[in-house]
Amino acid sequence: MDKRNIQNIIALANELRWKIGDDFHDNLAEGIYADAAEIVEDAIIDKNRDRKERLDNKIDRIVTSRVWGFPIMFSILALVLWITIKGANYPSAFLADILLGDVRPMLKSFAASLNFPWWLSGFLIDGVYLAVAWVIAVMLPPMAIFFPLFTLLEDFGYLPRVAFNLDYLFKKSGAHGKQALTMSMGFGCNAAGVVATRIIDSPRERLIAIITNNFSLCNGRWPTQILLATIFIGAVVPASLSSIVSLGAVFGIAVLGIFFMFFVSWTLSKTLLKGEVSTFNLELPPYRPPDFWRTIYTSIIDRTLIVLWRAIVFAAPAGAVIWLISNLYIGDQSIAAWMIHYLDGFGFLIGLNGVILLAYIVAIPANEIVIPTILMLTVLVTGMHIGEGAGVMFELDSVNDTASVLKAGGWTLLTAINVMLFSLLHNPCSTTIYTIYKETKSMKWTVLASILPIIMGFVVTFVVAQLWRIFVN
Amino acid sequence: MYTYNPIYALLIFIVVSMVIFLLFRPNRGLFWKIRSIYRIDDKIVIEDILKQLYHNEAKQIGINFLVNALGYRDSTIISGIDKMIDGNLVYFEGEHLTLTEEGHDYALKIVRVHRLWERYLAEKTGFDKSEWHGIAERKEHETDDEEAKNLASSLGNPIFDPHGDPIPTSSGKIAELDSIPLSGLKVGDIGKIINIDDNPELIYKQILAENIHIGSQLKVLENNTTRVTFYSEGEEYRLAPIVAANIKVLKVNTPEEILEDNVIRLTGLKPDETAIIEGISKESRGDSRRRLLDLGFVKGAEISIDLVNPFGEPTAYFVKGTTIALRDDQARKILIKKD
Amino acid sequence: MDVLPHSNCENCQHFNADGLKKLGVDTTDFDFVVALAGNPNTGKSTVFNALTGLRQHTGNWPGKTVTRAEGAFQYNEKKYKLVDLPGTYSLLSTSDDEEVARNFILFGKPDVTVIVVDANRLERNLNLVLQILEITDKAVLCLNLMDEAKRNNIEINIRSLAKDLGIPVVPASARYKEGIPELIQTISDVASGKIICKPHRIKNIPKDIEEAVKILSLKIKKEFPNIPNSRWIAFRLLEGDNQIIEALESGVFV
Ligand SMILES: Nc1nc2c(ncn2[C@@H]2O[C@H](COP(=O)(O)OP(=O)(O)OP(=O)(O)O)[C@@H](O)[C@H]2O)c(=O)[nH]1
Numbered sequence A: 001m002d003k004r005n006i007q008n009i010i011a012l013a014n015e016l017r018w019k020i021g022d023d024f025h026d027n028l029a030e031g032i033y034a035d036a037a038e039i040v041e042d043a044i045i046d047k048n049r050d051r052k053e054r055l056d057n058k059i060d061r062i063v064t065s066r067v068w069g070f071p072i073m074f075s076i077l078a079l080v081l082w083i084t085i086k087g088a089n090y091p092s093a094f095l096a097d098i099l100l101g102d103v104r105p106m107l108k109s110f111a112a113s114l115n116f117p118w119w120l121s122g123f124l125i126d127g128v129y130l131a132v133a134w135v136i137a138v139m140l141p142p143m144a145i146f147f148p149l150f151t152l153l154e155d156f157g158y159l160p161r162v163a164f165n166l167d168y169l170f171k172k173s174g175a176h177g178k179q180a181l182t183m184s185m186g187f188g189c190n191a192a193g194v195v196a197t198r199i200i201d202s203p204r205e206r207l208i209a210i211i212t213n214n215f216s217l218c219n220g221r222w223p224t225q226i227l228l229a230t231i232f233i234g235a236v237v238p239a240s241l242s243s244i245v246s247l248g249a250v251f252g253i254a255v256l257g258i259f260f261m262f263f264v265s266w267t268l269s270k271t272l273l274k275g276e277v278s279t280f281n282l283e284l285p286p287y288r289p290p291d292f293w294r295t296i297y298t299s300i301i302d303r304t305l306i307v308l309w310r311a312i313v314f315a316a317p318a319g320a321v322i323w324l325i326s327n328l329y330i331g332d333q334s335i336a337a338w339m340i341h342y343l344d345g346f347g348f349l350i351g352l353n354g355v356i357l358l359a360y361i362v363a364i365p366a367n368e369i370v371i372p373t374i375l376m377l378t379v380l381v382t383g384m385h386i387g388e389g390a391g392v393m394f395e396l397d398s399v400n401d402t403a404s405v406l407k408a409g410g411w412t413l414l415t416a417i418n419v420m421l422f423s424l425l426h427n428p429c430s431t432t433i434y435t436i437y438k439e440t441k442s443m444k445w446t447v448l449a450s451i452l453p454i455i456m457g458f459v460v461t462f463v464v465a466q467l468w469r470i471f472v473n
Numbered sequence B: 001m002y003t004y005n006p007i008y009a010l011l012i013f014i015v016v017s018m019v020i021f022l023l024f025r026p027n028r029g030l031f032w033k034i035r036s037i038y039r040i041d042d043k044i045v046i047e048d049i050l051k052q053l054y055h056n057e058a059k060q061i062g063i064n065f066l067v068n069a070l071g072y073r074d075s076t077i078i079s080g081i082d083k084m085i086d087g088n089l090v091y092f093e094g095e096h097l098t099l100t101e102e103g104h105d106y107a108l109k110i111v112r113v114h115r116l117w118e119r120y121l122a123e124k125t126g127f128d129k130s131e132w133h134g135i136a137e138r139k140e141h142e143t144d145d146e147e148a149k150n151l152a153s154s155l156g157n158p159i160f161d162p163h164g165d166p167i168p169t170s171s172g173k174i175a176e177l178d179s180i181p182l183s184g185l186k187v188g189d190i191g192k193i194i195n196i197d198d199n200p201e202l203i204y205k206q207i208l209a210e211n212i213h214i215g216s217q218l219k220v221l222e223n224n225t226t227r228v229t230f231y232s233e234g235e236e237y238r239l240a241p242i243v244a245a246n247i248k249v250l251k252v253n254t255p256e257e258i259l260e261d262n263v264i265r266l267t268g269l270k271p272d273e274t275a276i277i278e279g280i281s282k283e284s285r286g287d288s289r290r291r292l293l294d295l296g297f298v299k300g301a302e303i304s305i306d307l308v309n310p311f312g313e314p315t316a317y318f319v320k321g322t323t324i325a326l327r328d329d330q331a332r333k334i335l336i337k338k339d
Numbered sequence C: 001m002d003v004l005p006h007s008n009c010e011n012c013q014h015f016n017a018d019g020l021k022k023l024g025v026d027t028t029d030f031d032f033v034v035a036l037a038g039n040p041n042t043g044k045s046t047v048f049n050a051l052t053g054l055r056q057h058t059g060n061w062p063g064k065t066v067t068r069a070e071g072a073f074q075y076n077e078k079k080y081k082l083v084d085l086p087g088t089y090s091l092l093s094t095s096d097d098e099e100v101a102r103n104f105i106l107f108g109k110p111d112v113t114v115i116v117v118d119a120n121r122l123e124r125n126l127n128l129v130l131q132i133l134e135i136t137d138k139a140v141l142c143l144n145l146m147d148e149a150k151r152n153n154i155e156i157n158i159r160s161l162a163k164d165l166g167i168p169v170v171p172a173s174a175r176y177k178e179g180i181p182e183l184i185q186t187i188s189d190v191a192s193g194k195i196i197c198k199p200h201r202i203k204n205i206p207k208d209i210e211e212a213v214k215i216l217s218l219k220i221k222k223e224f225p226n227i228p229n230s231r232w233i234a235f236r237l238l239e240g241d242n243q244i245i246e247a248l249e250s251g252v253f254v
């Protein structure tokens, strides 16, 4: 091989290109398709032309129709969410019973029989193990229900039709119709939603979908919303209305999230991301009967377990941190107490408190452990005799007991509303942040996706808190 | 010692947000403005003057013209011109400035870089058409010869910029075209749009808003002092003469080249109709265009509407055995021939 | 011509079921590399799973597989490493998926490239097939989704298709494991050189381009006598593909 000859070839190519003009690509593409048409002419004996008669097309006409399109879409999404939230209750309780009720005492007595010092068994069992167990119990069941359901819809071929129906709305905010699906996936788990953005093949719209996925209220946050709405918002209306009103409040938060998703998408597409390449096309594949068992199997392996594994990897150190800050002392107070003390001022300014902020800091790995951490820390600072001691997260079976702990911690209706808002608008969990980095391979977008929602959270809770204090009391 | 008061807190917050907004809002923020003023140096002033002289070679240009056109201060321009005379780029002929041969070459080089950048922005980024010019205006001063060469080769040494203007080669060769303004066509003439001037911006934006594309063929229906009316790709357009003057066309005389009247845009297709694709407009570029070709939106392919969206957009088309949805701004750039 | 168009029965006899072992992810010590290419959503991952016994994620969504997956199977004492590539509509553009697929076929030099196509959308799929045939001359066409084609009353003349394309064509319904034995047999025949392909070359190109391509590809051939795809490289040079220019300069093609 001679370097000079190769340079000559490249130079010749440049010259020839100048001669044949700008249409080379078009001509080649047309040429290939012309060849293809000739071959098909030879090979296909019976072309089926009456497409309109086919089942595919008939289904399409219904699911994309003006009258039926949206009702079908929303009922399916509502059904999936309902099955997930309802259906996850029993296995979740079951897992919690085993992992927290049975296994933990066993581990404790095992550690005692080995004469572990209190701090070692505390660190390992009350810290690391408890956090991991908690995440598994709360996270596994809903994901194991949500993802297979979603995957079945995907395999059937329905999801691209949803993207088709909704694209117009997303186009208005500079996004891609397929974002409707990555967003819905985000209702299950934001990390999975971020992975799902791979179906968007246009760089700009894919980044938008990744950065805004966090505005979909994920499985880890639904329970927080439901709990707080039940305790605080349901309580301000007559008992007969309370369940409806609290459900409406949770729904309102989810819708607010969708609103923020559109708003941020629009802003990003007009500012930071306007230079990214943007293309659009949406192929509507044929409907196919899903391969039921294989779908269930792969979605559990591929999505559920992988996401769960990542969450555990991040939750274990978080458990350790939670235990340590509550049990290590500086002077006469634990580190947690100090931090809460320092965070209280800022917390008050945005209508929260130091306990809540600290809980959100240490519970970055998983939103599931926010409430248990808040309860534990509240007990810690108020000196109540509930729970199992410093650094041991817990949850209470009765909603009333939970309410009394929170109220003892100084919670008001404003606190509850702002926690609900803040739970929607804060940084993604560390699993999601890590996934965003893996998908974008860019520090810049990962940082943006992480801090944008929390800044918005501060702004929104701040404004709500001031307005509340001015107008309500 | 101060005490907390929610009203003050809110007020402080509002003031801070407003200051941040005024400083950093996209494009018009004070911070960006100050930065761009701060960045102006001799090189930029000189290069801008060169470009003005180059583009207005037919006219006789004095200092006043430059002050008006460029918006720099008098003193900035005068000191720039002094340096240019020292560097043997321009000389005075009485009141008027004239480019020397060196100055001409320099100007050509900047024009080349500017147009290469516009081409780059059109092909490889997602910036909107209306922003290409402004960004290229900045980039042209920051690009040296080596970078310009790499830019050109990464684009495949293109001949035209996205507005249809020729890009000079590195040796100064420049493709010639006998274009005339659209307003210069007579009623019944057929022309092909080859250039849309992006200056002045106001008129350019007006043309863009009408969805008029480079490469479109048109037939003049009416041309008088109040308006120019023409038919193109299934639709009728009405423009003021000064707007029409910013659209340059090539007159089409050979009958084979003249498209039939039933060649329209894909957006003109109705459900239950079938058509044959005639081609994709030059206005569709870069990845977007290549993707359309890959998907089978090629000349000769049969196309029909498969599904209509409840919102009216996008529309799902059936082409080469598959259902593919496109948005209207894409469909508008695909030409079809109805049976 | 040495192409044997296969129909189901012809191959049932050849296929040696006892010689097949699915090896899952164990891809050590292989004898041949087999690439799985094709348009999105044509069943590549399903074919991959059928051959290796793995459970790659499949889904009725164009673009399910994004990064390439690897697996292996053994047939008649030979080990085959199988690479599931992301689905692409074409190899002429520059999106990430296309780059992965194209780079593997071009630089990974697979011993056999199995092109999985959707029998219901043959024309669109041929766009990619014809491009791949410009790059490699050892390919097998897996005409998948035959069950759906039957339902849609589409009949395909396998013999004429194989003749026009110059490569063996195997009809299959990968999801129901139909046609997989035949596919394995054909892969092994192409890998071992028992079947020699004579792939189709793109014909319908304007004269001036054809002329330019001819000049360039002759020069490239002279420099790299052993490559099967000088014409395709000429296409890419005319397009100004920087990656190919760099590859030429660094001598990857030798
Ligand atoms: N009816 C039928 N369906 C099939 C067959 N092969 C695959 N499928 C289905 O087609 C869909 C797509 O299959 P995949 O294997 O994921 O396709 P792929 O080519 O890997 O797709 P990408 O990774 O997106 O490029 C799945 O829903 C499969 O179940 C077949 O032979 N018959």
Ligand SMILES: [Mg+2]
Pocket: C044, C045, C046, C057, C058, C064, C065, C084, C087
């Ligand atoms: Mg796949």
